[in-house]
Amino acid sequence: MTAQKKCPVCGKPAEIEFRPFCSKRCADVDLGRWFNESYVVPEPIDPETVIADDGEGDETIH
Ligand SMILES: [Zn+2]
Known part of the structure; x- marks a missing residue:
């Protein structure tokens, strides 16, 4: 008996021959x-989200 x-x-x-297909x-x-599925980017990279404002770093650019 074969489990189909x-x-x-x-x-x-x-x-x-083509198991499991x-x-x-x-x-x-x-x-x-x-x-x-692997090509789909899970989440779009949003610069505003990535750059977290932690209060550190130079603020030369204004
Ligand atoms: Zn099929």
Whole structure:
């Protein structure tokens, strides 16, 4: 008996060859999602937020 897992992408029974996916296409789709997520910048860097006013430092620029 084989525990059939479902492809996380399309829900079809996964093929051993492409585990845990049902096909190379679905594996690529999942991989693409991964890359897309890693490409997304979590938070935009806001200079006003990064530069915290701690009262220190020179204030030559006014
Ligand atoms: Zn699939």
